[in-house]
Amino acid sequence: MQIGLVQQSCSPDKQSNIQKSLDGIAACARQGAELVVLQELHCGIYFCQAEDTAMFDMAEPIPGLNTEVFSAAAREHGVVLVASLFEKRAPGLYHNTAVVFEKDGSIAGKYRKMHIPDDPAYYEKFYFTPGDLGFQPIQTSVGKLGVLVCWDQWYPEAARLMALAGAEILIYPTAIGWEITDPQAEKERQHGAWFTIQRGHAVANGLPVVAVNRVGHEPDWTGVTGGIQFWGQSFVAGPQGEVLHLSSADREENVVVEIDRARTEAVRRIWPFFRDRRIDFYGDLTKRYLD
Numbered sequence: 001m002q003i004g005l006v007q008q009s010c011s012p013d014k015q016s017n018i019q020k021s022l023d024g025i026a027a028c029a030r031q032g033a034e035l036v037v038l039q040e041l042h043c044g045i046y047f048c049q050a051e052d053t054a055m056f057d058m059a060e061p062i063p064g065l066n067t068e069v070f071s072a073a074a075r076e077h078g079v080v081l082v083a084s085l086f087e088k089r090a091p092g093l094y095h096n097t098a099v100v101f102e103k104d105g106s107i108a109g110k111y112r113k114m115h116i117p118d119d120p121a122y123y124e125k126f127y128f129t130p131g132d133l134g135f136q137p138i139q140t141s142v143g144k145l146g147v148l149v150c151w152d153q154w155y156p157e158a159a160r161l162m163a164l165a166g167a168e169i170l171i172y173p174t175a176i177g178w179e180i181t182d183p184q185a186e187k188e189r190q191h192g193a194w195f196t197i198q199r200g201h202a203v204a205n206g207l208p209v210v211a212v213n214r215v216g217h218e219p220d221w222t223g224v225t226g227g228i229q230f231w232g233q234s235f236v237a238g239p240q241g242e243v244l245h246l247s248s249a250d251r252e253e254n255v256v257v258e259i260d261r262a263r264t265e266a267v268r269r270i271w272p273f274f275r276d277r278r279i280d281f282y283g284d285l286t287k288r289y290l291d
Helices: 014-031 054-058 065-077 150-152 156-164 184-205 262-270
Strands: 004-007 035-038 082-091 093-101 107-112 136-139 143-147 167-175 177-179 209-213 213-218 228-233 235-237 243-246 253-258
Touching: 004 014, 014 035, 014 065, 014 253, 035 167, 054 213, 065 093, 082 143, 082 167, 093 143, 107 136, 136 235, 143 156, 150 167, 150 184, 150 228, 156 167, 167 184, 167 228, 177 184, 184 235, 209 228, 243 253
Parallel strands: 004 035, 035 082, 143 167, 167 209
Antiparallel strands: 004 253, 082 093, 093 107, 136 143, 177 228, 209 235, 213 228, 235 243
């Protein structure tokens, strides 16, 4: 499968951001992409740096104007497309939602982000209601896509449940970076952990992993912090965690990466983790903590 990754920077100009995404889709399609993945919340700034009720105005219903735009792009270029939108479900009820479009522009399915962070400069609990659609892969013409979103990428349970439900690839639209005043050693530890754990999901489940992250500096409009430097470095890993592609840390990129889906079967034959799981002793995983 040929997979397109669109790594872009974002500004307060919504139409400019959308155009970058559309240009990226077109560029990947020209390179032969069958599936194109956009980064988290690619239509706007990462507004979760601060709590501001005005930011809810950026949300739209699904279907809505944004879905129409990306539906048309999927249809025009004949690609399966993973977009990431700020969903207005009802007044006061909003989700961070990935929408998957088929090659004909129809909506194949959607995934609402399940794990919602609340960290300095990542105040997502203020904006997003936790997802209620579960960990269900989305069936498309290019296979069953295990779509998760950003903070979900830290949780092995989410990756495992997608794999157990038949996902053929794990996909993580992402918006993550450093608060610019963090010391260099801390920055390296953070990125190393992010890179390592997702490669671990690939290994543990025998599946390819695609993570598409935004890039560039976005200021904190409140002036409380120095803003976030998104670290880019979108990547694709194979089912043994091997790195098939790693994007730059400081540039926008539209790249196409080839994966061999047949390797999942081959890898699971030599590393039969699913066979050897002791499901009869995993019941405590459903508990918050073992006191």
